[in-house]
Amino acid sequence: MVAHYEIIEKEYVPLATVRKVLRKRNKSDLTYEQKMALENAESFTELSESNSNSIINELRELDMRKLKDEFIVKIADMAPKNEEEIKLILTASKISFKDEELKQILDVVKKHAK
Numbered sequence: 001m002v003a004h005y006e007i008i009e010k011e012y013v014p015l016a017t018v019r020k021v022l023r024k025r026n027k028s029d030l031t032y033e034q035k036m037a038l039e040n041a042e043s044f045t046e047l048s049e050s051n052s053n054s055i056i057n058e059l060r061e062l063d064m065r066k067l068k069d070e071f072i073v074k075i076a077d078m079a080p081k082n083e084e085e086i087k088l089i090l091t092a093s094k095i096s097f098k099d100e101e102l103k104q105i106l107d108v109v110k111k112h113a114k
Contacts, residue, residue: 012073014052015045045077047113052076054112062104066095075105079113082106 019041022034030038047055055076059067071093080086083102086109090097097105 012069014049014056014073015041015077016047016049016052019045020049047076047079051112055109058108059105062108064101066093066097068093075109079109080106
């Protein structure tokens with residue numbers, strides 16, 4: 001029997017939040033996919049949930065219409081250290097960003113990624 005699910009809402013969540021939620025659960029109750037997600041979040045998340053959320057909120061406040069939520073969350077997850085790393089993240093958006101916009105993004109990340 002195949003279960004069918006309906007997507008009610010789609011929201012991008014930083015890995016720090018995924019890590020926090022999955023850590024709260026009993027590891028023996030996690031599905032295989034959840035265990036892999038936790039392992040991934042543990043391996044690739046350097047920032048706390050609070051710092052990730054601060055980056056996300058501040059990037060949203062920049063009000064760059066072309067900077068979509070999926071890229072904002074990815075930037076918070078990866079905490080890029082320079083403009084080149086930001087460009088790599090934004091490559092998939094297929095929208096070009098000006099140097100001053102990249103600098104604004106980097107300034108936000110540096111402010112919260114310590």
